[in-house]
Amino acid sequence: MSNKLNLSAVERYSKAYAARVCDEFFAQNNTISGKQILSLCNVQQVNLLTIRALFEKWQGDTQRLRSPYFDFTAPEVQQALKNFMNIVSQFISVKREQFEPLLVDSVGETLVLILEPQTFYKELMRDLPNFRFTQENAAPLTKYIQINKQVIPGLVEKLNGKEFVFANQAMTWIDEMPITAESPEKYLSLFAQKVAIPDELVPSKAVSVSEVIGNPASASFFDLELSKPIAEEKSYTPPPAVIPPPVMIPEPKIQEYNAYVEPPKYVEPPKPEPVREVVIERPAPIFEQKLNSVTNKVNESSYDKSPAKEIEEMRLNERLASEQKSLNDQTKANRTILDHHQNNRIEGINSAISLNQRFLFTNNLFGGNIQAFSHALDEIELCKDFGEAKELILKKYVPRYLWDITGAEAEEFIEIVKRRFN
Numbered sequence: 055m056s057n058k059l060n061l062s063a064v065e066r067y068s069k070a071y072a073a074r075v076c077d078e079f080f081a082q083n084n085t086i087s088g089k090q091i092l093s094l095c096n097v098q099q100v101n102l103l104t105i106r107a108l109f110e111k112w113q114g115d116t117q118r119l120r121s122p123y124f125d126f127t128a129p130e131v132q133q134a135l136k137n138f139m140n141i142v143s144q145f146i147s148v149k150r151e152q153f154e155p156l157l158v159d160s161v162g163e164t165l166v167l168i169l170e171p172q173t174f175y176k177e178l179m180r181d182l183p184n185f186r187f188t189q190e191n192a193a194p195l196t197k198y199i200q201i202n203k204q205v206i207p208g209l210v211e212k213l214n215g216k217e218f219v220f221a222n223q224a225m226t227w228i229d230e231m232p233i234t235a236e237s238p239e240k241y242l243s244l245f246a247q248k249v250a251i252p253d254e255l256v257p258s259k260a261v262s263v264s265e266v267i268g269n270p271a272s273a274s275f276f277d278l279e280l281s282k283p284i285a286e287e288k289s290y291t292p293p294p295a296v297i298p299p300p301v302m303i304p305e306p307k308i309q310e311y312n313a314y315v316e317p318p319k320y321v322e323p324p325k326p327e328p329v330r331e332v333v334i335e336r337p338a339p340i341f342e343q344k345l346n347s348v349t350n351k352v353n354e355s356s357y358d359k360s361p362a363k364e365i366e367e368m369r370l371n372e373r374l375a376s377e378q379k380s381l382n383d384q385t386k387a388n389r390t391i392l393d394h395h396q397n398n399r400i401e402g403i404n405s406a407i408s409l410n411q412r413f414l415f416t417n418n419l420f421g422g423n424i425q426a427f428s429h430a431l432d433e434i435e436l437c438k439d440f441g442e443a444k445e446l447i448l449k450k451y452v453p454r455y456l457w458d459i460t461g462a463e464a465e466e467f468i469e470i471v472k473r474r475f476n
Contacts, residue, residue: 059170063254065424068161071249072154080150088146094157097244099167099201103160106198112143155432162425164201165245165255168238171202175228177423179221180454187224189213202235399476404431406470418463421455440475444468 075095079086086094088108092101116139120126126135148156167174182191189210196206205228212227213219242251400406407415412427420427430451437443447468451457457464 059166059173060254061422061424063252064162064165065158067165067245067249067252067255068158071161071245072157074248075157076150076154085147085149086153088143091146096247097164097241099164099199099241100157100160102198102200103163104156106194107156107160108146108148109194109198112139115139155428159425159429164241167199167201168236168241169255169257171205171233171235172228174202175205176225177426179224179228182221185221185453186218187213187221188218201241202233205231205233398473400470400473403435403470403474406473407431411466411470414463415467418461419451419455419457419467426455434471435474437475440472443471443475447471 079090079094083090088105091104091108094104095101116135119135125131163174163177166177178195179187187209192206192210196203199206208231209224209227238257242256245251416422416424416427420430434443434446437446448459452459452464
């Protein structure tokens with residue numbers, strides 16, 4: 055496998071795996087509960103990350119239960135709200151259309167955790183609230199991670215009593231941290247029981263030097279020959295000298311030629327013809343011809359202008375003026391229609407984004423992470439109005455992915471979101 059994980063292959067496989075699992079489960083069930091999620095997939099890490107996604111949804115719904123007309127900070131209200139949400143969490147019931155996107159994300163995150171743990175944990179740091187890593191938000195992370203789970207305790211140890219560090223510092227620690235990743239073959243074989251693993255996601259096996267030398271078909275001459283034991287050197291005895299017999303070279307025979315050869319006759323070359331001077335008459339330049347023609351016509355018309363012709367010219371000028379006015383009115387009408395379509399409200403952000411825009415937004419605004427881009431669209435769709443959507447973008451995605459808010463891609467993305475809530 056290459057040094058960089060093929061995220062497009064991860065996304066394609068995640069959708070295929072989630073579709074197969076959902077086809078099998080929802081063929082017999084209309085909804086899925088929390089206990090059923092914990093035993094849904096044969097890779098337990100997928101189930102745990104799906105529960106974690108539901109936990110984040112649950113926390114988001116709790117934060118939305120606020121009103122400017124009531125004091126939600128009162129201790130009695132806080133305790134009642136906590137009891138209410140705890141009871142609600144005992145009755146998880148999700149339909150397929152809401153559950154399958156969560157399962158797709160969980161499968162993709164699990165594959166990244168197996169194949170590239172550093173990338174998985176750095177994405178976790180980007181998703182931290184307020185872009186900060188603390189001991190408090192480290193505890194929930196360890197509860198939902200079973201594979202390659204030594205990273206979070208290592209980060210907590212590096213805090214060394216500090217209250218928090220920003221996510222950028224935590225990501226630097228992850229890059230510096232030696233991570234002994236678990237062998238992915240065991241987990242990939244479990245995934246393959248549902249959907250075959252594509253070649254892009256299969257790690258290539260490193261071949262040792264001893265295996266190369268042991269296999270003559272794949273070993274080089276230098277590995278094979280230099281690995282053999284060196285034989286003892288023997289003293290070299292030259293063979294006896296052999297004197298060749300003398301070779302008799304015959305004398306060359308000289309053949310005499312007495313025939314007379316007549317010398318070639320001299321032929322005088324033909325004299326060149328004198329060069330004749332050719333005079334080419336060049337016509338006057340085209341612009342001078344046209345100028346003379348126009349001048350002649352003007353001169354002729356200036357002396358032969360009757361009252362009838364003056365009236366005809368006035369009518370022609372009026373007709374051209376009216377046609378010019380109609381053309382201007384049509385241009386203004388077309389511009390008004392274009393503005394209306396550009397500012398018209400759209401039903402969904404995802405359907406309004408073209409393939410070219412999707413490529414630009416993913417690479418320039420979301421660091422090439424397709425799953426993060428899709429998750430952001432889903433989260434923005436849940437906002438009540440444009441003000442809430444804009445606040446979400448400025449507080450969460452701009453600092454997380456270091457957007458250039460004045461850039462063309464950011465302005466185009468925010469304009470599409472504005473049309474959604476127009």
